[in-house]
Amino acid sequence: MRRAMSAAPVLRSPLPAWPQYDDGERAGLTRALEQGQWWRMGGGEVDAFEDEFARYHGADHGLAVTNGTHALELALQVLGVGPGSEVIVPAFTFISSSQAAQRLGAVAVPVDIDPVTYNIDPVAAAAAVGPRTRAIMPVHIAGEVADMDALGKISADTGVPLLQDAAHAHGARWQGRRIGELDSVAAFSFQNGKLMTAGEGGAVLFPEAGLREEAFLRHSCGRPRTDRFYFHRTSGSNFRLNEFSAAVLRAQLARLDGQIDTREKRWPLLSGLLAEIDGVVPQGRDTRCDRKPHYMAMFRIPGLVEQQRNELVDRLVAAGLPAFAAFRVIYRSDGFWETGAPDVSVDDLARRCPNAEAVAADGIWLHHRTLLGTEKQIHEIAEIIAWALTESRSGR
Known part of the structure; x- marks a missing residue:
């Protein structure tokens, strides 16, 4: 047990800023400016990035797009998702995972998560597969890769493809295999808080050239790269990255x-320190995820109700930590029910997803820049969390 403190501990030096940049970004912006063509059809930066990002993740085919939500939507579309189909998603995720399917006219089917890793429960996913299921979407929460062995078997047995929501998982590995080597489509986000960012942006990795070609057409209004006479081969939209x-x-x-x-x-140190605080349970790790990029430093405080958790987050923010409440389960947001929701009640879904309900109510996460700090700062972060929890429990 960590000793309670009477005075509020503080960070003695600022945490690393985010986003980070240096002369590499400056040189790149100048290079893009001076090439004289600022959109992907005339320039070379998007093509070069797609190749570099795909190779880094072990994939043969990559496509850059406007943002991570569009990456999911486009990936689902080329996998055949549309009106009348269903997509299985974890109940605990950012709502883009479900909305990408719902905007295509599909029904999002939430399922429960593993209470240790917070990733989709393969048993729950398998039970939800039905005749209208067109995709299963594991989300690699905080960079912890979902159980791709079990999910891959479900996909092979049912013929339902996987779509990895890898918005948190840039550079992650599963048993030595990179995200692009896991035999399924994967979608990434480059939103401002992500592990690498341009403010916004996204990418999709494909295991097959044909899927990439269809995605290219659809991300460019259905128009081939060489078309000069407006022959649009497919429906689509403008998802082109600049x-x-x-x-x-x-x-x-x-x-x-x-x-x-x-x-x-840094995570093993912080995780160990957090585990010493009474009532704090850090996110667990499947050892088969042998490289985790740690988009979030996540932990739970079982026994707290949501309002208590929210007050604790406010206290941590006031103490200078980039702290956030865990995602709300997707079916507890009004936006989930606007279109493409399953024909069941919130209460029914809650009974099916007890682990997701629990993590959403008592989970907290720290931005990944905390793990770019020094070892001394990691100790200070743990001290602040211990102090804030003691203060919250005392009612002060």
């Missing part, structure tokens, strides 16, 4: 490995 964003992302990718190395060193 050259400036791609130039920034190329520089961001170049430093990603070093940042992951640092976070992999």
Whole structure:
């Protein structure tokens, strides 16, 4: 047990800022500017980034898009998701995972999660597969890769493809295999808080050239790259990434490995310190996930109700930590029910998803920049959390 403190502990130096940038981004922006073509059809930055990002993740085919939500939507579309179909998603995730399917006219089917890793429960996913299921979407929460062995078997047995929501999992590995080597489509986000960022942006990795070609057409209004006479082969939209964003992302990718190395060193220390605090349970890890980029430093405080958890988060923020409440389960947001919701009640879904309900109510996460700090700062972070929890429990 960590000793309670009467005075509020503080961070003695600022945590690393996010986003991070240096002359690499500056040079890239200048390069994109001076090439004289600022959209992907005339420039070279997007093409270069797609190749570099795909190779880094062990994939042969990559496509850069406007954001992570569009990456999911586009990936689902090329997998055949549309009106009348269903997509299985974890109940505990950011709502883009479900909304990407719902915007295509499909029904999002939430299932429960593993209480240790917070990832989709393969048993629950298998039980939800039905005749209208067109995709299963594991979300690699906080960079912890979902059980791709069990999920891969479900996919092979049922013929339902997997779509990895890898918005948190840049650079992750599962038993030595990179995200692009796991035999399924994967979608990434480059939103401002992500592990690499251009403010917004996204990417999709494909195991087959044909899927990438269809996605290219659909992300460019159905129009082939060489078309000059407006023959649009498919329906689609404009999901094209611009050259400036791609130039920034190329520089961001170049430093990603070093940042992951640092976070992999810091998390065991922080996790161990948090586990010493009465009532705090850090997110667990499946040892088959042998490289975890740690998009979030996540932990739970079982026994807290949601309002208590929210007050604790406010206390941590006031103490200078980039702390956040865990995601709300997707079916407890009004937006989930606007279109493409299953024909069941919130209470029915809650009974099916007890683990997701629990993590959503008492979970907290710290932004990954905390794990880029020094070992001394990691100790200070744990002290602040211990103090804040003691204060919350005392009612002060």
